[in-house]
Amino acid sequence: MDQPRATWIKDPLGILADGAERGIVVRNGRIVELVPKGGQPTTPAAFFEAGDHVVLPGLINTHHHFYQTLTRALPAALDRELFPWLQALYPVWARLTPEALNLGVTVAMSELLLSGCTTTTDHHYVFPAGLEDAIDIEVAVANRLGVRVLLTRGSMNRSQRDGGLPPDSVVQDEDTILADSERVVARHHQRGEDAMVQIALAPCSPFSVTTSLMRATAALADGLDVRLHTHLAETEDENKFCEQMHGCRPLDYLEQCGWLNARTWLAHGIHFTAVETSGCCPVCDMEEAGVQIGLGVDGSASNDGSNLMQEVRAAFLLQRARYGVGRVSHKDALRWATMGSAACVGRPELGEIAVGKAADLALFKLDELRFSGHGDPLAALVLCGAHRADRVMVGGNWVVTGGAIPGLDMPDLIRRHSAAAHAMQVG
Numbered sequence: 001m002d003q004p005r006a007t008w009i010k011d012p013l014g015i016l017a018d019g020a021e022r023g024i025v026v027r028n029g030r031i032v033e034l035v036p037k038g039g040q041p042t043t044p045a046a047f048f049e050a051g052d053h054v055v056l057p058g059l060i061n062t063h064h065h066f067y068q069t070l071t072r073a074l075p076a077a078l079d080r081e082l083f084p085w086l087q088a089l090y091p092v093w094a095r096l097t098p099e100a101l102n103l104g105v106t107v108a109m110s111e112l113l114l115s116g117c118t119t120t121t122d123h124h125y126v127f128p129a130g131l132e133d134a135i136d137i138e139v140a141v142a143n144r145l146g147v148r149v150l151l152t153r154g155s156m157n158r159s160q161r162d163g164g165l166p167p168d169s170v171v172q173d174e175d176t177i178l179a180d181s182e183r184v185v186a187r188h189h190q191r192g193e194d195a196m197v198q199i200a201l202a203p204c205s206p207f208s209v210t211t212s213l214m215r216a217t218a219a220l221a222d223g224l225d226v227r228l229h230t231h232l233a234e235t236e237d238e239n240k241f242c243e244q245m246h247g248c249r250p251l252d253y254l255e256q257c258g259w260l261n262a263r264t265w266l267a268h269g270i271h272f273t274a275v276e277t278s279g280c281c282p283v284c285d286m287e288e289a290g291v292q293i294g295l296g297v298d299g300s301a302s303n304d305g306s307n308l309m310q311e312v313r314a315a316f317l318l319q320r321a322r323y324g325v326g327r328v329s330h331k332d333a334l335r336w337a338t339m340g341s342a343a344c345v346g347r348p349e350l351g352e353i354a355v356g357k358a359a360d361l362a363l364f365k366l367d368e369l370r371f372s373g374h375g376d377p378l379a380a381l382v383l384c385g386a387h388r389a390d391r392v393m394v395g396g397n398w399v400v401t402g403g404a405i406p407g408l409d410m411p412d413l414i415r416r417h418s419a420a421a422h423a424m425q426v427g
């Protein structure tokens, strides 16, 4: 019987792995060999000459809202704090259609892939009438582009009627949410280390979901053995709302709802400590306390870009500003976006260049002006501001080549996505 074809990623300019100076061999979607200095592969393999490339484990995005690429830099939401920002955007998001979502998801996933991201989560929680198949639409786009995904079936059921923030038009009732959560897990969730599509459950936030739904979602995730996700401790507004509504801070509330266990990962976590800092997560202290730290781009109505490599640099600079040069290196920031993110999403087989791990790789060239004169190639990626991968491999398949997605008509995508965004924004 024929062996599956192996590829030697040969003699990279740099690589985020020890003992792989001459590259790595991938076969059947996995890394099967690291080739050390002076060594040769023992596996018979074709080779890809990587002398112009710095090789990273594919970056993993732990938080996003793909549909928000349709509402980037929206004038009504500019410079607003979280709650008024949401109130400006909800009525626009209520106009989301299946075709617009398809385009928004395609744009977000394409941006991520081109930035070197190989696995992404998405938190989709807006389900206006007619958009019941939102998660199915996202799965179809992921399959088309070849990106690995952990899509969350989000939810909101506390609308203005019940003292919540969202208008009635974008929320669903608890029974509908739980039934559809079961449906999408049964239909799409793959198990095992080679899974390309997984589903998690993700009530939007403590201020848009009832306690009953928070508890029922945790119980359902336990029964279905899938992961749980939500926003938490993002702003002071949220802390105040939680204290008024539930008499406790958000993390305590989560514990009361049965959420603090190994299947949960949280977005933000800015305000977990007694010392309130605005907008900069105390990452080093949290890592030392045993918290797994990953990176995410967050939704494109707030970031407003989906470039994960740029967020590696942003995290590096923010944490250096907080902790100083001696405590945060470029390798810390790269670890957060790879192994750290993999731990957050429950995929330890991803995020690292090692034998047996998935062949998910991001290859960057250093031939742009911004890199000219560099010494250490890995450090140059972060310090000089790499933002575009030349090649990306997911599960052994090249999904980005020459800085482009094969088969994707980018000008056409931009034209159609821009038209859909304009239609939503003007109403």
Ligand SMILES: [Zn+2]
Pocket: 063, 064, 065, 123, 231, 267, 298, 299
């Ligand atoms: Zn978010």
